[in-house]
Amino acid sequence: MNKFLFSLLLIGSSVIINAQTPNNTKGPLDGKTFTVDIFKEGKKKPLDVDELKFNLGKFKSKYFADWGFTKASKYQITSVDSTSGATKTISWTTETTSDIKETMTWTGTINGEDIDGTSEIVNEKGETKYSFTFTGKLKGKSAKK
Numbered sequence: 438m439n440k441f442l443f444s445l446l447l448i449g450s451s452v453i454i455n456a457q458t459p460n461n462t463k464g465p466l467d468g469k470t471f472t473v474d475i476f477k478e479g480k481k482k483p484l485d486v487d488e489l490k491f492n493l494g495k496f497k498s499k500y501f502a503d504w505g506f507t508k509a510s511k512y513q514i515t516s517v518d519s520t521s522g523a524t525k526t527i528s529w530t531t532e533t534t535s536d537i538k539e540t541m542t543w544t545g546t547i548n549g550e551d552i553d554g555t556s557e558i559v560n561e562k563g564e565t566k567y568s569f570t571f572t573g574k575l576k577g578k579s580a581k582k
Contacts, residue, residue: 463493464491464512464514467493467494470491471573472488473487473571473572473574474573475487475569477568485500486500487571489545489571489573490509491512494511495510495512496512505537506535508533510534511531512543513531525547528544529546531543543555551572552575553570553571554570554571
């Protein structure tokens with residue numbers, strides 16, 4: 438009986454310790470924020486400026502939080518290419534859900550300090566409501582010319 442109680446205590450302690458240990462896994466985009474121009478599909482003038490933040494394996498758009506996409510979502514690296522010299526080209530994707538159950542997919546490519554890609558908002562019925570493109574730079578860096 439004492440062995441059984443000791444085992445339960447040991448297992449319970451390890452579960453508590455693991456639950457309190459933060460996930461410090463750092464991905465290649467973590468800690469980076471990009472300032473981007475958002476363009477509605479087919480438009481040449483930007484809709485607005487956004488900040489795309491990558492932190493602790495999650496992605497968040499500052500601008501689209503006002504559209505109901507308030508929660509950070511996990512991002513996935515789809516490819517890394519370092520064969521083109523000193524700069525890595527990183528492709529990534531993520532999917533976020535709004536407070537009203539719309540889905541926004543993001544697909545992008547980062548080449549050094551530059552970022553570009555597409556995003557799309559789809560309603561619950563699977564119908565595309567909006568499509569966007571974005572382009573920008575690592576925050577604090579001057580824009581592409």
